[in-house]
Amino acid sequence: MRKIYWGAVLALMLAGCGAPREAVTIHERNAIPDNLSDWHVVEAIDGKLALNDRVTPYDLNTALFTDYAHKLRTVWMPEGSSAAYGEDDFDYPVGTIISKTFYYPLAADGSVLKTDDYSQDFAGSGLNLKKVKLIETRMLVKRADGWQALPYVWNEAQTDAVLEIAGDATRLQLASDDGSSEGFTYVVPDANQCSGCHADNHTQKATRPIGPRARHLNKDYAYQGGTENQLLYWQQVGYLSGLPELAQVPHNVSYSDTSVSLEERARSYLDINCGHCHNPKGAADTSGLMLYSAEHNMRRLGVCKPPVAAGTGSGDRLFAIVPGSPDASILNFRVESTDPGAMMPELGRSLVHKEGTELLKEWIATMPGNCS
Template sequence: MHKLLWGAVLALMLVGCDAPREQVTVHEREAVPDNLSAWHVVEAIDGKLTLNERVVPYDLNTALFTDYAHKLRTVWMPEGTSAAYGEDDFDYPVGTVISKTFYYPLAEDGSVLRTDDYSGDFAGSGLNLDRVKLIETRILVKRDDGWQALPYVWNDQQTDAVLEIAGDAKRLKLVSTDGSAEEFTYVVPDFNQCAGCHADNHTEKAIRPIGPRARHLNKEYTYQSGKENQLSYWQQVGFLSGLPELSGVPQNVNFKDTEVALAERARSYLDINCGHCHNPNGPADTSGLMLAHDEQDLRRLGVCKPPVAAGTGSGDRRFAIVPGHPEESIINFRVESTDPGAMMPELGRSLVHEEGAELLHNWIAGMPGNCSKS
């Protein structure tokens, strides 16, 4: 009788326990799942978007603008593997899975909020699904023959996301802290658009990560265990090998940090938002306009540089940058436009990034010199 009683108690205890969570699963290229949950990287569980074991969140010094969306970025690598440090690119091991979840904080009426405040978003290292609206999660997975990009779109119930190779579009109302509202269409890129942005070497046409590079990752992140430099943390958990002294690692700045020189902030902003195309090997190499972090030639950076082709894309302005005159500069025209034939970046936004546009306006307005001899 005693044994039977304890057997019944044990059975009840086991029923009440949560089932063990499945480990991250790397699916073959030819058999990618229709549902994001099948990867077991980030999953909606009990009202939270949770990170699996050894899935590490990360952030960037300055991030690519995407219609004021908030982003939860993660990286996972197979047990016993690590990325090899490189100043421009890390050599990630086969099987690496990088995810980026786009979402917005929720307003009480169900609209989404335009805010820089992330404090209400998180539940542990994941997201509180009562407080946010999930839009999409993009997966980058490293294969034997290179990276594969996969866009998943979240359902309205926020229980799972579905693979949408053709992309998607969602009509949203964005509400600012002052109460003003703006309706817009959030566009989820299709597979080819994902590949187009991530193939920052136009010759190789190979997809690779844009954000998780040394200069973008070289910053502190608040983990559940406390604040720590992200690169040091990756090294500690075995995700990064060959990391030099942090003093020798390049570092972009936060474009919103007014304690930093205006030019540094503007260059960091251009690097992450434009440099993956506007570099000597990028899709925009024929433009001659180079906006990556390491460009030192002012002419190639756009100062008094005429466009390759005039017309709609240039706003009939003569030079990419006219020192002291943002109102005459093509760069300002394009970042302040929402015309698909003129705006830059040409993918990933439907709205003007007002803070970024203001930064570039102030930077160019303060430049010395003129283009009178050009």
């Protein structure tokens, strides 16, 4: 009778279907790995950027502009833990890992594409590495003493990303559908800059997530098992507790959704791109210009408001917003600038977001009144 060596059989079976992935690993603050793959959150495996078990993708109603980069956002929480709902902030459990991978769709000549089409990006819930170029993955890790920001930069072979505390810069050629292209430098912020942007409470100076908040997450997402509201999905998988009825949850809109009002679109755009600094507790609190979603005082929103300090950042214009006159408004000057001494936001972009600036122009052009 022939002997069966079950160890050898098991080894062959594993080799045939791929070895099981290691679980998501939480590394201590003082023992951060050099390679992104050591976290086992998102990894380049078999031609795709694969998400590990319980690593959940998500999206935002309107996203922060970053040189036309596409973004794959994920959240993971330790088994048995969940975030507690809050209208302005969620209380995330210790051990939460939030990742954001910045990438571009690839053109046939190796340049990167300027496009709003995400349809070719995905392989399952991850990314198809034959179709995209990975640039960086930013991690936010919730520690007992607060959040830690970690920037990882993808290597040329697209096999792994390496920790770059000092940031990085990559020269890219951005191709448009009309055949035009432009070169630009994509800048990966250093760890301190990441923490600075995420410290939207200037007094506490504590890093925390900006995007995954109720008003930004309150939208449908096309999961592998079907389309569902993200907040309800987080509740179902155990990632969110205390969620009220959806009708009571704030809701930003997509800045490109022309079925909603121009006011809603512009305010949502300003909220995600500017509101983390321009709020009563943010780094720009002394400016008196409040661009976050909860502001309803038109003067504080910038209408006929002079700058606190003049200079190159004002473009020699007198008011943040001049109703009916975007070309006389400081806000338009700053978002349309690429001068480091004038542009807003100050970090995270080298290019002008043409679609966003056109939206703000249209919004201000239709405002009634004047500043005389």
